[in-house]
């Protein structure tokens with residue numbers, strides 16, 4: 541069992557937000573999990589609860605796992621670390637390779653959900669998906685549509701209520 545120290549959500553927000561644009565590792569699935577790099581979305585409050593919102597395009601292998609399983613984890617690397625793993629998990633698909641073997645990543649059990657976390661990171665969020673929110677193309681500005689969604693590969697926002705927030 542991993543040693544674990546609960547941290548406050550507000551403390552975690554700052555640490556995770558700094559890393560987010562470089563990428564965090566979102567893991568979905570249980571028996572055969574998969575991990576992808578996510579650089580958008582982030583942390584906020586809704587319905588009086590803390591959430592991590594993960595925007596995941598329908599083309600991602602992880603998307604199917606997120607639709608199938610009601611939870612996901614977010615592993616936030618220490619600043620400047622895991623660059624190769626973030627690049628691999630952000631360019632290769634779990635459809636084609638075992639990313640854990642390829643990137644030398646080790647899993648550890650989640651504390652509050654059945655989905656694992658990635659060992660060696662700074663902050664962890666374990667999330668229960670409370671809403672899946674497709675984008676409404678008519679509500680997206682034209683310049684954004686052209687720049688990011690020309691191929692119709694829209695993001696779905698997975699709203700994960702944070703049920704555990706900790707460092708190890």
Ligand SMILES: Cc1cc2nc3c(=O)[nH]c(=O)nc-3n(C[C@H](O)[C@H](O)[C@H](O)COP(=O)(O)O)c2cc1C
Pocket residue numbers: 561562563574575576577578579580581595596597599600601602603626627629630631632633634635
């Ligand atoms: C820094 C970085 C950030 C990324 N952010 C996102 C994101 O927020 N949403 C998304 O759908 N894809 C994002 N990607 C792309 C996916 O991580 C990439 O397509 C990945 O190979 C999907 O893996 P999968 O098919 O195993 O799910 C990002 C890639 C990088 C390198």
